[in-house]
Amino acid sequence: MSAEHDGAAGAVEHVKYNDAVVRAFVLATLIWGIVGMLVGVIIALQMVVPEANLGQYLTFGRLRPLHTNAVIFAFAGNAIFAAIYHSTQRLVKTRMYSDGMGWFHFWGWQGIIVSAAITLPMGLTQTKEYAELEWPIAIAIAVVWVVFAINFFMTLKHRREKHLYVAIWFYIATIVTVAVLHIVNNLVLPVGLFKSYPIYSGVQDAMIQWWYGHNAVAFFLTTPFLGLMYYYLPKAANRPVFSYRLSIVHFWSLVFIYIWAGPHHLHYTSVPEWAATLGMVFSLMLWMPSWGGMVNGLLTLRGAWHKLRTDPVLKFFVVGITFYGMATFEGPMLSIKSVNALSHYTDWTIGHVHAAALGWNGFMAFGMMYWLVPRLWKTKLYSMKLANVHFWMGTVGILVYALAMYSSGISQGLMWRAFDETGRLVYPGSEGFVETMMAIVPMYWLRLVGGLLYFASVLIGGYNFVMTLRSAPKELPDPEVKVRKPLWRQKAQREDMSGVKGWARHRLLEGWPLVFTVLTTIAILIGSVLGIAPLFLMKSAIPQIESVQPYTPLELHGRDLYIREGCVSCHSQQVRPLRAEVERYGEYHKPGEGVYEFPFLWGSKRTGPDLGRVGGQYNHLWHVRHMEDPRSTTPRSLMPPYPWLLRQEMNLRTLETRLRVLSRLGVPYDTETIENAEAIAREQARQIAEEIVDQGGPQGLEDREIVALVAYLQRLGTDIAPRAPEAPAEEAGDDTPGEEDSQ
Amino acid sequence: MTDERTSLDPDREDIVLTQGDTDQPLLDHNYDGIQEYDNPMPAWWTWLFVATVVWAGAYVILIETGFIPKYEQSLAAGLAEIHERQSAAAASLIDVDQAFLAALSGDAERIADGQAVYNRVCVACHAAGGAGGIGAALNDSDWIHGGTLADIYHITDVGVPAQAMPAWGNVLSQDEMINVTLYIETFGGVITPPAEDAPADAADAATEDAPPATGDGPQGGPEGGDGADPQADPDSDDAEEADEAEPPEEESAEG
Numbered sequence: 001m002s003a004e005h006d007g008a009a010g011a012v013e014h015v016k017y018n019d020a021v022v023r024a025f026v027l028a029t030l031i032w033g034i035v036g037m038l039v040g041v042i043i044a045l046q047m048v049v050p051e052a053n054l055g056q057y058l059t060f061g062r063l064r065p066l067h068t069n070a071v072i073f074a075f076a077g078n079a080i081f082a083a084i085y086h087s088t089q090r091l092v093k094t095r096m097y098s099d100g101m102g103w104f105h106f107w108g109w110q111g112i113i114v115s116a117a118i119t120l121p122m123g124l125t126q127t128k129e130y131a132e133l134e135w136p137i138a139i140a141i142a143v144v145w146v147v148f149a150i151n152f153f154m155t156l157k158h159r160r161e162k163h164l165y166v167a168i169w170f171y172i173a174t175i176v177t178v179a180v181l182h183i184v185n186n187l188v189l190p191v192g193l194f195k196s197y198p199i200y201s202g203v204q205d206a207m208i209q210w211w212y213g214h215n216a217v218a219f220f221l222t223t224p225f226l227g228l229m230y231y232y233l234p235k236a237a238n239r240p241v242f243s244y245r246l247s248i249v250h251f252w253s254l255v256f257i258y259i260w261a262g263p264h265h266l267h268y269t270s271v272p273e274w275a276a277t278l279g280m281v282f283s284l285m286l287w288m289p290s291w292g293g294m295v296n297g298l299l300t301l302r303g304a305w306h307k308l309r310t311d312p313v314l315k316f317f318v319v320g321i322t323f324y325g326m327a328t329f330e331g332p333m334l335s336i337k338s339v340n341a342l343s344h345y346t347d348w349t350i351g352h353v354h355a356a357a358l359g360w361n362g363f364m365a366f367g368m369m370y371w372l373v374p375r376l377w378k379t380k381l382y383s384m385k386l387a388n389v390h391f392w393m394g395t396v397g398i399l400v401y402a403l404a405m406y407s408s409g410i411s412q413g414l415m416w417r418a419f420d421e422t423g424r425l426v427y428p429g430s431e432g433f434v435e436t437m438m439a440i441v442p443m444y445w446l447r448l449v450g451g452l453l454y455f456a457s458v459l460i461g462g463y464n465f466v467m468t469l470r471s472a473p474k475e476l477p478d479p480e481v482k483v484r485k486p487l488w489r490q491k492a493q494r495e496d497m498s499g500v501k502g503w504a505r506h507r508l509l510e511g512w513p514l515v516f517t518v519l520t521t522i523a524i525l526i527g528s529v530l531g532i533a534p535l536f537l538m539k540s541a542i543p544q545i546e547s548v549q550p551y552t553p554l555e556l557h558g559r560d561l562y563i564r565e566g567c568v569s570c571h572s573q574q575v576r577p578l579r580a581e582v583e584r585y586g587e588y589h590k591p592g593e594g595v596y597e598f599p600f601l602w603g604s605k606r607t608g609p610d611l612g613r614v615g616g617q618y619n620h621l622w623h624v625r626h627m628e629d630p631r632s633t634t635p636r637s638l639m640p641p642y643p644w645l646l647r648q649e650m651n652l653r654t655l656e657t658r659l660r661v662l663s664r665l666g667v668p669y670d671t672e673t674i675e676n677a678e679a680i681a682r683e684q685a686r687q688i689a690e691e692i693v694d695q696g697g698p699q700g701l702e703d704r705e706i707v708a709l710v711a712y713l714q715r716l717g718t719d720i721a722p723r724a725p726e727a728p729a730e731e732a733g734d735d736t737p738g739e740e741d742s743q
Numbered sequence: 744m745t746d747e748r749t750s751l752d753p754d755r756e757d758i759v760l761t762q763g764d765t766d767q768p769l770l771d772h773n774y775d776g777i778q779e780y781d782n783p784m785p786a787w788w789t790w791l792f793v794a795t796v797v798w799a800g801a802y803v804i805l806i807e808t809g810f811i812p813k814y815e816q817s818l819a820a821g822l823a824e825i826h827e828r829q830s831a832a833a834a835s836l837i838d839v840d841q842a843f844l845a846a847l848s849g850d851a852e853r854i855a856d857g858q859a860v861y862n863r864v865c866v867a868c869h870a871a872g873g874a875g876g877i878g879a880a881l882n883d884s885d886w887i888h889g890g891t892l893a894d895i896y897h898i899t900d901v902g903v904p905a906q907a908m909p910a911w912g913n914v915l916s917q918d919e920m921i922n923v924t925l926y927i928e929t930f931g932g933v934i935t936p937p938a939e940d941a942p943a944d945a946a947d948a949a950t951e952d953a954p955p956a957t958g959d960g961p962q963g964g965p966e967g968g969d970g971a972d973p974q975a976d977p978d979s980d981d982a983e984e985a986d987e988a989e990p991p992e993e994e995s996a997e998g
Contacts (some may be wrong), residue, residue: 087775090775091774091775093775161774163772163774165772165774165777231775231777234777234778235775235776235777240768240777240778240779240780241777241778241779241780242780242782243779243780243781243782243783243784244769244772244779244780244781244782245781245782245783245784246782246784246785246788247779249784253792268814273813273814274807277802277803277806278803280802281798281799281800281802281803282799284795284798284799285792285795285796285799287791287792287795288788288791288792288795289792291788292784292788295785295788299782419825419828421828421832422828422829422831422832423825423826423827423828423829423830423831423832424829424832424913425913428913428914429909429913429914431863431864431914432914577814577815577817577818578818578821579818579821579822579824579825582818582822583822583825588818616904616907617907617909618907619877619906619907621877622868622877622907625876625877632867633867633868633877634867635863635866635867695877696875696876696877
């Protein structure tokens with residue numbers, strides 16, 4: 001950055017933008033997009049062809065978090081970093097504060113992605129959705145994010161443009177909120193380098209997680225993309241933004257309301273109903289704030305619609321914004337309890353998120369890249385025709401994908417709840433569950449087709465970009481602009497806002513980045529605190545259940561294996577108070593059942609049946625055979641086989657430490673149990689192995705992982721004796737014996 | 744303010760601000776060439792936003808004052824309806840006893856259907872031909888829970904929770920259970936009862952396998968059932984869901 005410092009008002013400065021780091025982020029977006037979507041295609045195949053689960057490290061349960069992390073944090077993440085680094089410099093007419101911090105951010109982030117790609121297939125996971133990465137990586141994320149934030153805010157501090165444009169508001173909200181969400185949801189106690197337990201359990205853990213999960217969607221996939229839209233759309237359309245007032249109102253309402261809506265992911269669970277009610281009504285109030293972005297985007301195009309015929313950038317943006325509008329209507333709709341009763345745990349959710357991720361995030365990112373790449377590399381786009389192919393193929397891909405998932409989700413949801421005239425479930429038991437799955441297998445193939453189309457379109461786009469780069473000049477110097485030295489920095493020139501009325505007073509705030517940031521932070525903290533704190537402060541929120549006991553050491557080990565294998569990706573552990581579920585699975589889950597669940601494992605999708613009450617429903621041998629080869633016990637099952645569980649020896653080395661950590665978190669393990677954890681586990685394993693032999697099973701399983709998993713599965717849901725008829729009356733009410741603490 | 748766009752794309756026209764009569768640009772807003780109009784928010788947008796806020800308040804009041812049912816209330820109502828249907832259906836079930844099954848023994852059509860049922864749901868644990876595996880063998884005269892046709896039918900119906908044998912009465916129709924019993928007979932292990940020893944249909948209260956549901960079992964209100972079958976015994980409680988059926992030979996279940 002070179003400036004001609006002569007101090008005189010109106011002197012011209014030469015500002016060079018750092019575009020090298022933007023180029024790096026753009027390339028990373030492309031590469032990780034392809035990787036993440038390839039993994040998506042693979043796991044889509046695994047859902048219909050169990051043989052596509054290629055061994056221990058590449059099962060659906062381990063690849064699914066890799067897919068979501070790669071697409072969200074690697075693909076969308078690099079895209080928003082590219083957008084923020086590129087547009088912020090131009091919007092405040094200042095080079096990014098530090099080149100070094102920019103490159104640290106870039107390489108740090110790529111390192112995090114690579115370590116995710118290594119650890120997730122290894123089964124190192126916290127299991128909480130979009131927050132799976134174990135604590136050392138989570139710390140690295142926090143460090144990189146803080147460096148990014150410093151780099152960004154210092155750039156604002158040195159800005160030459162007094163007022164912050166709406167895109168920057170959204171960037172501020174993103175940076176602040178993601179930091180808060182990430183840190184709070186990752187508060188864990190480590191057990192060694194590769195394992196940790198969250199400091200929250202059960203209901204509280206679920207609330208924190210979905211406060212995080214929902215707002216990761218809000219502040220990682222929505223606000224930065226709105227910011228991106230506000231810069232690149234008017235640029236590409238060459239039109240002024242439709243309404244400044246709408247920008248103000250929808251920004252503040254969106255930021256304030258979004259944060260409350262998390263509990264709509266937990267309808268009908270053992271999270272207290274008032275929390276779900278709050279989540280639902282705030283989700284509905286969120287509809288118009290979300291649509292404010294769509295309206296401002298689409299109406300900015302008035303007078304520019306003819307350009308859609310020729311301009312691929314605008315095509316991507318228009319379809320992207322339209323999918324945003326669809327998804328942000330669908331979201332509030334799905335948050336209505338009675339709709340959620342049908343949609344939750346089904347593919348409807350999968351259709352919803354992919355319409356949003358492929359349509360909104362994907363197309364906004366690609367639209368931006370078609371605008372950016374020729375400019376960043378100072379050349380012309382290689383092929384307009386291929387860009388159009390990318391666009392159309394991608395659009396068809398999204399539609400096929402989403403329609404397949406909508407029909408699959410709705411059909412299966414209806415089948416799960418269907419009763420015949422004799423009052424029996426039409427598809428009861430595991431047999432009936434498989435039946436409902438067979439009904440949607442054609443839709444799974446169709447989804448694979450849609451996914452493949454989109455993936456292929458991205459490959460075509462990638463080819464187009466690579467060919468474009470080949471025609472780029474060798475030297476790509478930083479672009480330089482001349483900016484008049486800002487007068488407003490001088491005391492005497494402070495603007496006089498005394499006469500300003502109405503909306504224009506917001507202008508004042510736009511000149512104070514620090515105040516703006518503080519107010520944004522307050523806006524997101526209000527909902528965070530008021531929505532969640534009662535669960536931690538009110539003892540009555542989680543009535544204690546006397547009969548709920550901590551897991552035995554062996555069961556705990558089994559639970560950690562369940563976590564390692566990612567079983568939670570396909571199996572929920574939360575029977576909802578809905579008649580079809582109570583008839584199918586047994587007593588619905590109570591808040592007090594989760595107090596020793598570190599972390600909660602309620603899941604969000606039932607590709608297989610709920611396991612929350614599976615304890616005692618099958619004998620040990622059934623589980624052994626089923627894990628070895630699911631189709632030997634459940635014909636037509638689509639579950640991957642887990643034969644290594646029968647081969648691998650249990651690693652109980654850290655068991656004692658794990659118990660110790662849990663006891664520090666409030667699980668009442670006594671010293672004797674902790675100190676003899678391994679011996680106690682081995683004894684229980686010996687008993688179970690014996691019983692397996694008695695049932696006609698193989699010898700010598702007592703030191704194998706399968707025994708621990710069986711112990712855990714047989715324990716699941718049995719603590720409150722679900723078959724006992726007195727259960728509902730006892731534990732459902734608020735007047736339960738809830739004297740003691742629930743941590 | 745310099746616009747670096749021009750250096751990248753010299754052909755671009757400048758932003759045109761003429762939009763319509765009402766659109767007024769905010770002239771002091773110019774960010775890297777991006778301008779903004781001073782348009783009001785669309786009225787439909789504002790009013791829908793207000794409407795959702797009002798609705799939200801109303802919903803919270805209605806659910807907290809009991810006008811909208813909460814989870815437990817909805818569940819109880821839903822289960823009551825299902826249980827009513829179940830007890831109505833239970834009233835029309837036929838009483839399957841030893842004599843009834845013996846009379847159907849050897850019916851080729853039923854056996855063929857029973858085989859299909861067996862291959863669908865039984866074979867995974869009891870293996871082809873009843874050789875046994877995860878579940879007990881069904882092809883010899885060594886029976887844990889009794890080996891008469893009536894016993895087999897009964898165990899199929901209510902299951903053995905302690906040994907993880909599911910209660911197939913929840914899954915299969917009565918016909919399917921009869922047919923699979925007749926198919927199992929073809930394995931050759933089935934025992935003929937010594938004398939006229941039909942299982943007593945006393946309704947003792949071994950409620951172990953009642954579903955966790957609230958409400959009383961199907962015994963509650965037998966009225967409202969459809970007309971009884973010729974062979975139907977209205978007192979039978981072989982109803983699928985909650986049959987506290989007779990365990991005549993052994994105490995089949997325990998927690």
